[in-house]
Amino acid sequence: MATFQSVTTVTFFRYQSWANRWWGFKQMGLAGEVLDQVDGLRFHKMLGSGAGNGFSIWPNFGVYGLLSVWDNEGAAERFFQKHALFAESRERCAGWWTVYMEAAKVHGVWEGEVPFPITTDYDPARPVAVITRATIYPHHLWRFWRFVPPVSRSIEDKEGLLFSVGIGELPLVQQATFSLWQNSELMTAYAYRSKYHKEVVRRTRELGWYKEELFCRFHPYRTEGDWEDGRTPASVLAFVP
Template sequence: MGQTVSLSFFRLPSVADRAWALWMMGAARRPLAKVADIGFWKLCGSGTGVGFSPTLFPQVIAILATWPSEAIARDRTATAPIFRKYAERASETWTVFLSPETARGNWSGVTPFEPSGAKSIGPLAALTRATVRPGIMSRFWGRVPRISEIIGQDPNVIFKIGIGEVPLLQQVTFSIWPSEQAMAAFARTGAHSDAIRAVRTEGWFREELYARFTIQSDSGTWGGTSPLAALEAA
């Protein structure tokens, strides 16, 4: 039985709901920490675009969490009171359940994911999380929007979103791809490969984490359907 990672998205329809979610960025921390069987967790807001973004998009809230198994993850994300509070406010919710394949780096000083070491031959998800060094923020945000634009135009990416803990400084990108080959082809694009080199040579990030996951299943809809339906069609 391996670790399962859940990533839940909640679309908030009204200004009142978004104001509530902003208040909950602090108030939800204790209830989340008390959910039975939850391991590492993060409550995130979202940005515009499909990758790292400096512009807030308050309509979407995300909760990432780790669990001992997929069955437990499914039960807790559906029944735990704090998850239900978000779901009751949301006009739409979607949770994807993932099995870590590989991971390197830290998140808030810890290694949250327990990779299985297995290598998927089918669809996969990728997550990048980084804490940007304040001193290079202008250079970072001068390049990153172009990468977000490119990934948004890539016909192979099934789902993509930018979320984060602290605007401008702590950013997360999450994407789903039909295959490792499709994801690798994007990574070799000019803007993206240039940015990877800059991360190393210019020291953009104070902390970073890169992880890849096998997709187990999902629950709910996003945009009226399951994003994983596109994988089945492909």
């Protein structure tokens, strides 16, 4: 297997019991200090998720994410194989799933920096994962969230969509999305032809909803985990030829 420099991973954990959900919720505040000490981890964010299909004003206390940028694949593997925090997360969760990705296109910043260095050429025929992230101006919150429900419904059952979830660091204000598609053609067909999504993009540019925003496309090349009953959200897709 090839070794990539500067790898991005995103891991989702699904918790069931209230005790484990409470533990997962607490990691939103506690895990950062632990992750700061992990060798080879250059950027990390603990992320909550939304209820329903993930794009909701209401939180989902059963699903959390960990977004990480590593110096190399070896550093990521050491964390997932040996670190006590990940081991406890796996022990407590009912399902987990990790995607390894290379950044191919990026626009914007996250807390004033670009955390995802470009490490591969963009290939529209390959599977593509997309992360969008924005900090919403407080005085635009009601306008933004007014448009979320129809956009959320419009993405369901879209051709080529393998997985999608709304995630974020702070409820309501700092919001992100992660989606995984069979290829870029099917992803852009939704992004630029869906009337609801197009309307949000138009109003974003017109009204300036965001204090900060970032959009990044990745090529995923490896997945690990057991999300539910031996399946992962991308089990139908072979990332590595």
